[in-house]
Amino acid sequence: MHGEVKPTDAALGAELRGLDLSKPLTSLEVELIKQAWLDHSVLLFRGQDLDDDALIQFSKNFGKLELSPASASATAGGQVHSQPEIWIISNVVEDGQPIGALGDKEADWHTDMSYVDEPPMGSILYSLEVPKVGGNTSFGNMYKAYEKLPAVLRDAARELTCRHDSSTTSVGETRVGFEGVWDVRDAPGAVHPMVRVHPETGGLALYLGRRRNAYVPGLELEDSEDLLDELWGHCTKPEFTWTHRWAKGDLVMWDNRCVIHRREAFSPRVRRVMHRTQILGDKPR
Ligand code: SIN
Numbered sequence: 238m239h240g241e242v243k244p245t246d247a248a249l250g251a252e253l254r255g256l257d258l259s260k261p262l263t264s265l266e267v268e269l270i271k272q273a274w275l276d277h278s279v280l281l282f283r284g285q286d287l288d289d290d291a292l293i294q295f296s297k298n299f300g301k302l303e304l305s306p307a308s309a310s311a312t313a314g315g316q317v318h319s320q321p322e323i324w325i326i327s328n329v330v331e332d333g334q335p336i337g338a339l340g341d342k343e344a345d346w347h348t349d350m351s352y353v354d355e356p357p358m359g360s361i362l363y364s365l366e367v368p369k370v371g372g373n374t375s376f377g378n379m380y381k382a383y384e385k386l387p388a389v390l391r392d393a394a395r396e397l398t399c400r401h402d403s404s405t406t407s408v409g410e411t412r413v414g415f416e417g418v419w420d421v422r423d424a425p426g427a428v429h430p431m432v433r434v435h436p437e438t439g440g441l442a443l444y445l446g447r448r449r450n451a452y453v454p455g456l457e458l459e460d461s462e463d464l465l466d467e468l469w470g471h472c473t474k475p476e477f478t479w480t481h482r483w484a485k486g487d488l489v490m491w492d493n494r495c496v497i498h499r500r501e502a503f504s505p506r507v508r509r510v511m512h513r514t515q516i517l518g519d520k521p522r
Contacts, residue, residue, distance in 0.1 A: 239255040239256055239266065240253055240254070240255050240256045240266055240269045240270070241253070241254045241255050242269070242273045242276075242277070244277055245277075245479050247478065247479035248377075248378040248381050248476060248477045248478060248479060249277060249278045249279055249376055249377075249378040249381075249477075249478075249479055249496065250277055250278070250279040250280070250281065250376060250479040250481075251273055251276070251277035251279070251280055251281070252280075252281045252282075252283065253269075253270060253273055253280050253281070253282050254283075256270075256282060257285070258282055258285050258287060258291065258295045258488060259285065259286055259287050259288075259291045261294070262295075262298060267298045270298070271299070274299075274359075274490065274492060275437055275438050275492075278376070278378060278380075278491065278492045278495050278496050279376045279479065279481075279489065279490070279491045279492070279496060280489070280490050280491075281481060281487060281488070281489050282487070282488040282489075283484065283486065283487055284486045284487075285363065285486050285487070285488050286486060287363055287488070289319050289320050289323050289512060290320075292323070292361070292363050292488075292512055292514060293320065293322050293323070293514060295361070295488075296322070296361050296514035296516060299359060299361075299490075299516045300358065300359075300516040300517055300518075301516070301517045302322040302514050302515065302516060302517065303322075303350075303357050303514075303515040303516070303517055304321045304322060305321060305322065305323060305324040305325075319512075322514055323512050323513070323514065324337075324338070324512070324513040324514070324515065325337030325338065325510070325511070325512060325513075326338055326339050326362070326509075326510075326511040326512075326513055327339075327508075327509060327510045327511065328340045328341040328503075328505060328508065328509055329508050329509075329510055336510070337510070337511075338406070339406070339407070339408050339500070340408060340505075341372075341502060341503050341504065341505045341509070342408040342409070342502050343408065343499070343500065343501060343502040344406075344407040344408050344499060344500035345407050345408075345409070345447060345448065345449065345499060346377065346447065346448065346469070346473055346497045346498070346499040347407040347446060347447035347497060347498065347499070348444070348445075348446050348447070348493050348496070348497050348498075349493050349515060350493075350515070351401045351427070351429065351444070351446035351447070351493070352401040352402060352403035352425075352426035352427055352446065353403070353427055354427045354520055355517070355518055355519055355520050356427075356493060356518050356521070357493055357515035357516055357517060357518050358492065358493055358494055358516050358517065358518030358519070359490055359491060359492050359493055359494075359515070359516040359518070360490070360491055360493060360513055360514070360515050360516075361488065361489075361490040361513065361514045361515075361516070362374075362488070362489050362490075362511050362512075362513045363487070363488045363511065363512050363513070364483045364484070364485055364486065364487045364488075364510075364511050365485065365510040365511065365512060366485065366508045366509060366510040367483040367484065367485055367487075367509055367511075368503045368504065368507040368508070368509055369507070370503065370504070371501050371502060371503030371504060371507075372483065372500065372501055372502075372503035372509050373480050373481060373482050373483065373500075373501045374480070374481050374483070374489070374498055374499070374500050374501075375478050375479065375480040375481070375498060375499045375500075375501075376478060376479050376480075376481070376491055376496050376497070376498045377472055377473060377477050377478045377496065377497040377498070377499075378477045378478070378479075378495070378496065379442040379443045379444065379445075379472060379477075379495050379496060379497060380435075380440045380441065380442045380495050381476075381477050382442075382443050382471060382472035382474075382477045383432060383441050383442055383443045384441075385471075385476075385477075386443075386468075386471060390467070390468070390471075391432075393464075394431045394432050394443065394468070395430075395431070395432050395441075397430075397431045397453055397455070397456075397464075398428045398429060398430055398431060398453070398454055398455075399428070399429060399430075399431045399444070399445060399446065399451055399452070399453055399454075399465075400424060400426055400427070400428045400451060400452045400453075400454060401426045401427055401428075401429060401446035401447065401451065402418060402421070402424040402425070402426045402446075402447070402449060402450030402451060402452075403415070403424075403425050403426035403427070404416065404417070404418055404424060404425055404426070404450065405417075405418065405449055405450060407447060407500075409449070418450045420458075421450050421451065421452040421458070421461075421462075422452055422458060424450040424451075424452060426450075428454060429444055429446070429521040430444065430521055430522065431443065431444060431445065431453070431468075432444060433494065433521040433522060434522055435492075435494050435495055436494070436519060436522075438495075440495065442494065442495040443468065443472055444494075444521055445465070445468060445469065445472065445497070448465060448466075448469045451465050453465065472497065473497075473499075493518065494518065494521070
């Protein structure tokens, strides 16, 4: 069996060396990856050479895949559809049409699709073209953020839920079919426990989704805003995070059940093309 796990020196993340993900993996290699993923929450594989079929085959080792919104038609949602399981994250515009989502702006801290009832458990992002400067992606460890909360806040958070706004993307754009939010108490989106139990590790993790338009049902608006500001200020401290500087051929997989992430802005004059798959998940509990 190949594969060596090298943890980062930060609060989460490990590099997995010695595996060629374009080839079928043995069951032992898949088990090694699954265990490393549970242990470190984010895994990096460098120097891979994957076409979309290989990315899909690799991703299917971890569960069923979510279909991209673009899969309904050739360019629906502004994304050029290659295969239904592939989500394109890119700033590139071809023939006047963006080929992917999120453009070149900063993507605020978030958890992928936490605004649906059963959010994807993991995301796998593979880099085809990356800028020399900017566009780095940071990850935050929500187990550690929960563990290090003052006891009073930890206890309060366990009793509360949070509504995760579905109207606005992580780069601040209103999604097709939604209206802008004027009062966060009316924002659309799923309500989840503020602290979730990871179904495989049993660990407790803060589960906040994204700050924009979030609301804590049952609290006065001002109290909800203050609490969310305090929790977000805490969980995004550098001591809980790790930043990845991308090179072409890097593949990063993260566990949405216990990780938040953020993407830096980059120059509109350079190209960034990433292909992503998302592994189906269950209802947070
Ligand atoms: C995302 O926020 O899901 C995309 C991350 C990235 O583009 O690095």
